[in-house]
Amino acid sequence: MKYQSQSVAKLYFIAAIGLFVGQILFGVIMGLQYVIGDFLFPYIPFNVARMVHTNLLIVWLLFGFMGASYYLVPEEAERELYAPWLAKLLFWIFLFAGAATILGYLLVPYAELAKLTMNDLLPTMGREFLEQPTITKIGIVIVVLGFLFNVGMTVLTGRKTVVTIVLLTGLTGLAVFFLFAFYNPVNIVLDKYFWWWVVHLWVEGVWELIMGAILAFVLIKITGVDREVIEKWLYIIIALTLISGIIGTGHHYFWIGAPSYWQWFGSIFSALEPIPFFVMTLFAFNVVNKRRREHPNKVATLWALGTAVMAFLGAGVWGFLHTLAPVNYYTHGTQITAAHGHMAFYGAYVMIVLTIISYSMPIMRGRVANGPKAQVLEMWSFWLMTVSMVFITLFLTGAGILQVYLQRYSDTPLGFMVVQEKIELFYWMREIAGVIFLIGLIVYIMSFFVKHDDEVTA
Amino acid sequence: MKETFTKGMARNIYYGGSLFFLLLFFALTFDTVSELPDRDNRQAINESVTLGKKVWEVNNCIGCHTLLGEGAYFAPELGNVVKRYGSKAAVKAFIMSRPAAGIPGRRSMPQFNLTEEELQGVADFLEYVGGVNTEGWPPNIQG
Structure with missing residues (x-):
């Protein structure tokens, strides 16, 4: 570790992994509720489990992005973090706010939580992914602004690199677009239209900049390939991302009341959205093949290649599968969407955070890389989680195709609940794959506790 | 390159x-x-619809249902539910009738204990959403 203050990242990464475990536990609960409908009812109804599952994901990924920034920005800027104390303070505030919100979901009925947090003053609750009480949303804004200030000052007063500028652009976009979470008109079309400015412009826009920057940083470190080469790739990837992704927002505007021209804009531009992910895959493999050093951290390289491939499959291929308006007319709001959501989030964002953790954690624990035993165990967790996620996606896709056919496509469409029972088998298979994912995650955590063997770190 | x-x-x-x-x-x-x-049926928005959207939000209905195809995929689409059920009264009756303890082995909507005004609001809100021009989506009445 070149700069002492980089070590604040460790706190963030530990919290991220802890919340990740919670996310998966609730995922397994929801998966079971799909087949045993009254499981934990009425104590943890499905909607509560889902809120916990998705909100924990968002929060732990944000912890991951912040940790990644605190780790890589000082090293890139060649100076200590502007205010390490602020990073630590914001960590505890964010962790407390996040934990309190999740406990609120679990311990109080949601309507009660809305009352307690005075949602009426500025109603923002009860919209998908933005279920947090308004007060939590304000807390998120404060934490993110403090974080941006800290990282921004470090970048601006230090060496500026393409990696840090792209990262900072992505993080600023994250903060700016989150502000649309506070706009909640009664008019449902306007509500939905601008809700996507948070959701789509995050995950199919600025988050990809963050992902690209983190991936570029890790690849510079583990391959030793010339920075100039990597930076050119990074510019091409993020150019393609924003050129396709911004108007690509239109693929959410087909059936929610927006004008029909969005069917053209949305279909054409979102059909281009797989391209930046494909280029990212080319980039990762190309750079690793041209490596100028053999970095002892093999498993970090595996994660870096894995995230590029899985992001392309999950976000690119599974996204394209249902993005054209005539197809989406039938698949909109079915298990096909759920299938895509799972692999895209895992491939792009879970795996990029695990990539930087895999690269930086050993260094923060005083070694270049973990010993072979720990690395092999981590590789096992990589394959267990990745393969089981592929199967979760395939089973949900199977469920989705049947659902679309039985409920929407056949000459005698059946009701929603009738169809759900007919496709139960696929939900059981998905649940089994989910349990294997959980086992993979347990193996991942075990890999941190393998006793270190000094031989390899030289 | x-x-x-x-x-x-x-x-x-x-x-x-x-x-x-x-x-x-x-x-x-x-x-x-x-x-x-x-396109967005805004002329239908009144006090009851406004209340209904609030009730919709603070009970996290989107956590199980889809509305115009967006939300969770655990329970039926509600953008066209008034048409599917035939009347707002039927929608209200369904919401009221949910058993508090659930149904053994099956998915069941929680009992939210809504007041008559809130129930009417939810029904009016769902009817208003049903009037949005969605380019012919969903493909059929099953949602």
């Missing part, structure tokens, strides 16, 4: 392309917002 295509060119495409498409997105948004009055 050889020297003919430099990092500077890549950077310019990034800045220029992003800015151009961001501006185009703003222009399309401006046009969309000005076309919405003819």
Whole structure:
């Protein structure tokens, strides 16, 4: 570790992994509720489990992005973090706010939580992914602004690199677009239209900049390939991302009341959205093949290649599968969407955070890389989680195709609940794959506790 | 990727392309917002619909259902539920009838203990959403 203050990242990464475990536990609960409908009812109804599952994901990924920034920005800027104390303070505030919100979901009925947090003053609750009480949303804004200030000052007063500028652009976009979470008109079309400015412009826009920057940083470190080469790739990837992704927002505007021209804009531009992910895959493999050093951290390289491939499959291929308006007319709001959501989030964002953790954690624990035993165990967790996620996606896709056919496509469409029972088998298979994912995650955590063997770190 | 295509060119495409498409997105948004009055059934919005949307939100209905295809995929689409059930009264009766302890082995909507005013609000809200011009989606009455 070149700069002492980089070590604040460790706190963030530990919290991220802890919340990740919670996310998966609730995922397994929801998966079971799909087949045993009254499981934990009425104590943890499905909607509560889902809120916990998705909100924990968002929060732990944000912890991951912040940790990644605190780790890589000082090293890139060649100076200590502007205010390490602020990073630590914001960590505890964010962790407390996040934990309190999740406990609120679990311990109080949601309507009660809305009352307690005075949602009426500025109603923002009860919209998908933005279920947090308004007060939590304000807390998120404060934490993110403090974080941006800290990282921004470090970048601006230090060496500026393409990696840090792209990262900072992505993080600023994250903060700016989150502000649309506070706009909640009664008019449902306007509500939905601008809700996507948070959701789509995050995950199919600025988050990809963050992902690209983190991936570029890790690849510079583990391959030793010339920075100039990597930076050119990074510019091409993020150019393609924003050129396709911004108007690509239109693929959410087909059936929610927006004008029909969005069917053209949305279909054409979102059909281009797989391209930046494909280029990212080319980039990762190309750079690793041209490596100028053999970095002892093999498993970090595996994660870096894995995230590029899985992001392309999950976000690119599974996204394209249902993005054209005539197809989406039938698949909109079915298990096909759920299938895509799972692999895209895992491939792009879970795996990029695990990539930087895999690269930086050993260094923060005083070694270049973990010993072979720990690395092999981590590789096992990589394959267990990745393969089981592929199967979760395939089973949900199977469920989705049947659902679309039985409920929407056949000459005698059946009701929603009738169809759900007919496709139960696929939900059981998905649940089994989910349990294997959980086992993979347990193996991942075990890999941190393998006793270190000094031989390899030289 | 050889020297003919430099990092500077890549950077310019990034800045220029992003800015151009961001501006185009703003222009399309401006046009969309000005076309919405003819499409989004806003004339149906009244006090009861406003209350209904609030009830919809503070009970996290989107955590199980989809509304115009967005939300969770655990329970049926509700954008066309008033048409599917035939009347607002039927929708209200369904919400009221949910057993507090659930149904053994099956998915069941929680009992929310809504007041008559809140129930009416939810039904009016769902009817209002049903009047949005969705380009013919969903494909059939099953949602």
